[in-house]
Amino acid sequence: MKAVARKIRIGDVLVEEGYLSSQQLADALAEQKRTGKFLGEMLVEQELVTPEKILTALSKRLGVRGCQLRTGIMDPSLLDLIGQEEAVRLKALPMFRVRDTLTVAMAEPQSLPSIDRLREITGCSIRPVLAMENQILEFIRSCAGPATGMDSILDSLGDSDIEVVEGDEPAELAMTDLDRAVDDSPVVSLVNRVMLRAVKDGASDIHIEPDKKATRIRYRIDGVLRDLMRPPVGMHAAITSRVKVTGRMDIAEKRLPQEGRVRINADGREIDLRISSMPTVLGEKIVIRILDKARLKVRLEDLGFRREALESFLRMLRQPYGLVLVTGPTGSGKTTTLYSALGLIRSPEYNIVTVEDPVEYQLDLINQIQVKESIGMTFARALRSILRQDPDVIMVGEIRDEETARVAVQAALTGHLVLATLHTNDASGAISRLVNMGVEPYLLSGAVNGVVAQRLVRTVCTSCSGPYHPEPRVLKEAGIAEGKDPAFVRGTGCPNCHESGFAGRTGIYEVLELSPALRRLVQQGVSSHEMRDKWMEEGGRCLRQEGLALALAGKTSLEEVLGVTHSEGEVLSESVGRKLGGEPVAVEVG
Numbered sequence: 001m002k003a004v005a006r007k008i009r010i011g012d013v014l015v016e017e018g019y020l021s022s023q024q025l026a027d028a029l030a031e032q033k034r035t036g037k038f039l040g041e042m043l044v045e046q047e048l049v050t051p052e053k054i055l056t057a058l059s060k061r062l063g064v065r066g067c068q069l070r071t072g073i074m075d076p077s078l079l080d081l082i083g084q085e086e087a088v089r090l091k092a093l094p095m096f097r098v099r100d101t102l103t104v105a106m107a108e109p110q111s112l113p114s115i116d117r118l119r120e121i122t123g124c125s126i127r128p129v130l131a132m133e134n135q136i137l138e139f140i141r142s143c144a145g146p147a148t149g150m151d152s153i154l155d156s157l158g159d160s161d162i163e164v165v166e167g168d169e170p171a172e173l174a175m176t177d178l179d180r181a182v183d184d185s186p187v188v189s190l191v192n193r194v195m196l197r198a199v200k201d202g203a204s205d206i207h208i209e210p211d212k213k214a215t216r217i218r219y220r221i222d223g224v225l226r227d228l229m230r231p232p233v234g235m236h237a238a239i240t241s242r243v244k245v246t247g248r249m250d251i252a253e254k255r256l257p258q259e260g261r262v263r264i265n266a267d268g269r270e271i272d273l274r275i276s277s278m279p280t281v282l283g284e285k286i287v288i289r290i291l292d293k294a295r296l297k298v299r300l301e302d303l304g305f306r307r308e309a310l311e312s313f314l315r316m317l318r319q320p321y322g323l324v325l326v327t328g329p330t331g332s333g334k335t336t337t338l339y340s341a342l343g344l345i346r347s348p349e350y351n352i353v354t355v356e357d358p359v360e361y362q363l364d365l366i367n368q369i370q371v372k373e374s375i376g377m378t379f380a381r382a383l384r385s386i387l388r389q390d391p392d393v394i395m396v397g398e399i400r401d402e403e404t405a406r407v408a409v410q411a412a413l414t415g416h417l418v419l420a421t422l423h424t425n426d427a428s429g430a431i432s433r434l435v436n437m438g439v440e441p442y443l444l445s446g447a448v449n450g451v452v453a454q455r456l457v458r459t460v461c462t463s464c465s466g467p468y469h470p471e472p473r474v475l476k477e478a479g480i481a482e483g484k485d486p487a488f489v490r491g492t493g494c495p496n497c498h499e500s501g502f503a504g505r506t507g508i509y510e511v512l513e514l515s516p517a518l519r520r521l522v523q524q525g526v527s528s529h530e531m532r533d534k535w536m537e538e539g540g541r542c543l544r545q546e547g548l549a550l551a552l553a554g555k556t557s558l559e560e561v562l563g564v565t566h567s568e569g570e571v572l573s574e575s576v577g578r579k580l581g582g583e584p585v586a587v588e589v590g
Contacts, residue, residue: 010039010054017057019049051132059130064109065492067499069093069135076143076227078102081122084140090114093136093143095499096226099559100124103499105131105139129493142230187238191246194228195273195288199266201498204290208243210236210283222458222505223331226498240277240284247275255279269294274358291360300340303333304506306546312513313452317341322449323412325399327424333456333507334421335360338395341419342366345393353389355382356397371397379404387411396420402438409439412447425566426543427451427512428532431522445523453510455543455564457556458502464494465501470558477562478548489554506555508546508565 011029014020020028020043028048032039043049055066078094079087081102087093091107092114102124108114109128118126194217198206203219206228210216214230231239241251247260260275272291277284300310316324324341326334339361346352346365357371357379367389369382379396380403386394387407398421399405412418424430430451435441468490470478480486491501512535514522521531536542541549547561 010058013057013061014043014049014054017060019053019057024048054132055130062110062130064128064130065494066130067095067105067493068495069105069131069139076230079140079143081124082118086117086121087140088137090117091133091136092118093131093139094122095129097124098500099563101127103127103129103493105129105136107131107133107136129499187235187242190231190235191239191242195264196266197228198288198290199271199292202292202295206286206288206290208236208239208286208288210280210285212282215239221498222500222502223456224458224500236283240286243275243286243288244277247273249275249277254284272361293361296336296339296361300337300344303337303340303509304550305509305511306541306549309509309511309541309546312450312511313341313509314344316449316513317345317417319417319449321412321415321417323409323418323420323447324449325420325422325430325451326454327422327427327430327451328454329423329425331456332454334454335397337452337454337507338419338421339363342393342395345417350392351390352393352395353386353391354395354397355379355386356395380407383407383411387416391416393417393419398422399434399437405434405437405439409434409443409447413443424453426528426532427453427510428528428535431531432528435525441525442523445519448514448522450511450513453512453543454507455547456505456507457547457550457560457564458500459504459506459555460489460557461491461494461497461501461503463496463503464491465489465554466492474558474562478558479544486552487554488551488558490557490559501557502560506550508543508550508561510541510543510546512540 011020011025015022015025028039028043028046032042035042043054044051051068055068059066078097081094082090082092093105095103095105097103100123102118102122104118104126106114106128107130109130115126115128194206198219201219201221203221204223205220207218207220207225208215209218211230211233214233215236216230217228218225219228220226244251244258244260246264247262249258249260256279258277260277262273262275264271264273270293272293274289274291276287276289278287279285300313305313316322326337328334335356342352342354342363346363348365351367352365353367353369355369355371359368359370362368369377369386371377371379371382379398379400383394383396383404384407394408394411394416396404396408396418399408408418408420422430422433424433428451430453431444431448434444466489467487470488491497491503493499493501497503512518515538517538518531518534521534532540532542542565544561544565547556547565548558550556551558551561
């Protein structure tokens with residue numbers, strides 16, 4: 001970025017770009033001298049130009065991306081990195097940080113001294129974007145202040161069109177049109193609009209957290225939490241009480257955790273909400289999980305499997321009996337993968353039964369059982385009961401203990417296809433985990449069909465994607481040999497992706513199908529490392545390799561892959577590079 005010798009004047013740029021006439025500029029400057037308002041703000045008020053045109057003209061002249069500031073695309077806590085006084089002096093507002101890169105909205109992004117000062121204060125690489133000065137100063141005040149006005153909060157969230165359909169128990173079914181109460185209660189309107197905004201933006205969770213100065217409301221999009229708004233701290237109790245009422249929870253009990261659920265109509269479709277409350281030192285924290293059936297992908301082809309990996313997984317599912325395991329950390333999409341597998345298998349000819357905690361989505365032709373440990377309905381007990389119900393296919397939401405593991409393995413050995421999840425870092429570690437739980441290796445060698453380990457990575461936003469060259473240290477961490485210069489793609493940030501550069505997520509899958517040689521190793525009780533080495537000798541591809549193939553295909557960034565996978569200590573030689581070839585299957589997940 002080149003330094004500019006003189007300050008760029010908005011009026012001159014608008015005239016040169018043809019958005020404004022010389023006479024209109026002269027009149028506006030005279031009015032500005034009289035009123036003292038910002039020129040850009042005044043031109044917008046007089047409807048001579050739009051904010052978009054101002055940003056377009058200036059960003060074109062400066063060679064940087066423009067950004068319209070709005071609630072939800074920035075993290076207000078980042079203002080503490082530079083302080084309110086310095087932010088006002090530099091006319092700069094930190095928006096969000098990805099690892100060591102800080103994206104900053106600046107009124108003068110061409111000012112190298114300002115960028116150097118921000119780099120010095122924060123210790124981060126600075127990615128400047130252009131924003132209007134009046135917007136920057138307004139957001140600095142709102143981020144630094146203890147509260148935000150209710151009118152501006154509600155205006156920023158848009159309309160409210162939420163209707164409660166049902167509570168947790170059938171006996172409590174009651175149709176309540178929440179819109180009727182909007183005028184009577186600002187809190188009701190706020191909660192409704194927060195839910196609707198989260199649904200429209202494709203969020204998976206809403207977090208309502210108490211703070212010393214304000215209530216922090218955030219939502220998770222594509223696995224990343226983003227600030228939505230910060231109502232006054234005095235409203236926190238009213239907001240949490242309203243959410244608990246919606247979820248049919250006890251609003252008087254604030255000392256113990258609670259759980260609730262509700263079905264709502266939002267944005268023209270039914271959405272299930274799972275609500276959890278937790279007492280903290282500053283007050284109750286609420287998390288609302290959004291289960292949107294419209295966003296549930298139930299076709300395996302839609303999840304992001306590479307073609308060869310998908311074929312291997314399908315072979316496991318087509319076996320008449322055996323145990324198929326799906327592993328990964330919480331939030332890696334294991335349940336979605338199992339639901340997709342059941343969607344492929346389900347048929348009127350089969351008796352399919354699941355035991356889950358919780359039952360996230362209700363599926364046709366499948367009998368789903370909810371675990372309730374408080375009354376003794378555990379995974380193991382439910383699984384034993386299922387075996388007396390003449391099942392063909394069984395899904396176990398999670399193998400947590402030795403008893404459940406043994407019953408699942410025994411069911412797989414006695415003619416049932418059993419699908420289950422397990423918490424391990426990779427596919428080969430699943431076998432060792434079951435052995436550590438007390439299951440004999442000789443039983444596992446005959447019971448397990450295979451294991452799928454998975455992670456979720458964000459996909460590059462197609463609206464702002466472009467080629468880039470990762471830093472040498474990133475290439476080194478990825479195991480890409482020196483001298484190789486493959487083309488990678490990343491998003492630069494735009495309103496469609498909340499300035500993150502990513503839109504949507506896809507899975508990367510490590511599929512370990514047990515061959516005769518691997519079954520012999522399982523029976524011998526070898527370590528997971530020996531299992532992994534043999535599997536890769538047979539042509540297996542680890543999560544890191546699958547992720548690199550996705551990055552090379554331009555579906556995600558290299559940094560995103562490195563952030564969710566472990567290194568195998570390999571250098572990407574020409575042979576490995578060829579091995580990473582292979583077209584992903586329908587990798588974009590809404």
